[in-house]
Amino acid sequence: MTELPADLERLCVDFVRHLRLERNLSEHTVRAYRGDVTSLLGHVVDCGGVEATAVDLRMLRSWLAMQHGAGASRATLARRAASARALTSWAHTAGRIAHDPGPRLSAPSPRRRLPVVLRPADAEVALGAAGAGAAQADPVALRDHAVVEVLYATGVRVAELCGLDLDDVDRQARLLRVSGKGGRERVVPFGLPADRALEAWLSSGRGHLLTSASSAALFLGARGGRINQRSVRRVVHEVLRATPGVPDTGPHGLRHSAATHLLEGGADLRSVQELLGHATLSTTQFYTHVTVERLKAIHDRTHPRS
Template sequence: MTESMPAEPASAESISAASAPEKTAPTDTTLAPELADLPAEFARHLSLERNLSPHTVRAYRGDATSVLAHLQECGGDDITALTLRVLRSWLAGQHAAGAGRATLARRAASARALTAWAHATGRITEDPGPRLSAPTPRRQIPVVLRAQDAEAALGAAGAGASEADPVALRDHAVVEMLYATGVRVAELCALDLDDVDRDARLLTVMGKGGRQRVVPFGLPADRAIDAWLAKGRAHLRTSASAAALFLGVRGGRLNQRAVRRVVHEVLRAVPGVPDTGPHGLRHSAATHLLEGGADLRSVQELLGHATLSTTQFYTHVTVERLKAIHDRTHPRS
């Protein structure tokens, strides 16, 4: 962490204030009147103008409240006192309290978004955010199923799906669609009936930042969706179902927690298949596309990545898999 902390030292008082872990997270009500309204206004900006997801808005709002609480502890009575020194001491305190590299990177991004908004709206005359550095999170090679493992797990899920069990029909359609399309779990749960073009075998997906994309799916996923719609969905449908494609057992839209449970149960039921979640199926789909000869730009479009560099990470996955195969099979490895 030392090498990634900026060179300008924070005051001893502010570092001390930040270093002690807080017993409870600060809230808007603990802020001075001059600061108390800012987190909510910042959150509205993130939601309405930047169109960020509710989860991201909540995380950024919490970080903004923490920054402003630290500013208050350092003696600042309004946002004009939010300087680079204050931001650095706040981030140093987060590190001292045990935050990891990924968390620090996220919180630094939150702080930069806060100061950019404050500067753009005239609340501060200079934006200190661009000079706030944080450690780069280490990207771990994700768990990726072998193609034969995915085939075995999906085959077992399909074999267990019958007309007598609408939940099993739904679960089979869920895992087939996750693997066939590589969509995120939130994107899957948000799908409506009209988002599925059965004739063309295409999904219309609303991704991060409100970016819409069209994703193809294959025959196995189409057959699983057909079985769910024809023989399963009507048994779970209630007045709360509306147009949701996938339904929970009480008839409402299927939630992300239930999807994660479904994926874990399907994979654990097949001996020898690594246990992973919906994002593992997304990783697997991307890796198998690249191993099958798909180009990076096409995979980027399918996955809904904003930048090609995110998609390029999957090339490291395929290289690691090739190295493992080489080490295991080559006589002079």
């Protein structure tokens, strides 16, 4: 890895501090930004630059061209361009560079694949099967049923689910308090099936996994600590794979399914945006493309002159 001169090293360190403390981004997101920016600044050094002022439009374009030549995908190029624009915007605002070249930097838009979306009937069958397994009162089965019910009922992200504590659940009002991206909190409702699954887990399952390491976590792993994202993904895949005819997807697929089913049921975009915790409405609008594509598929299968 190219060693950065003092000015560029300070630029990187201060930018990462800005992301972590001022923008309050998750550690995962901060790591991604830091990796992209370190690559960019290493390219600046390889091209003879030693100060922040060397990060100009020509340098940004040559860095992306090098990435493209190395076989980077459209999605990777788009992400790295976004990281570069975030860096130059902050550096300009902080007075580290005189002009912000970021708005003039273009990159190919990533091709967005339509997510795997369960049909409502598929979700009903899969969650019903998970509930039947939980009827044996095995603590892990009770937890797994509650996990998939809550994911589908609320559309929360897997990290948000893992971060839930006991006092984040208001079962009387059937509401969850969720801490989302950027530390933004929102309140999300859930229905009776999820409430019944939570009741079974809390009354008959959680106590059997409880240890001194459990703290106030709502969902526990097999060893008693807070459940992690890998375990939740495994749970979702196992539940869906155990149901014949149901597409295999992960927690994000359940989130996509929840959003799509809300829109197909008549919910407005603004309400779905609030439920999912999207910062902008344009992110939520992607789900309208999902419903349109499904409508087209139904038309192609069923219309005599499709």
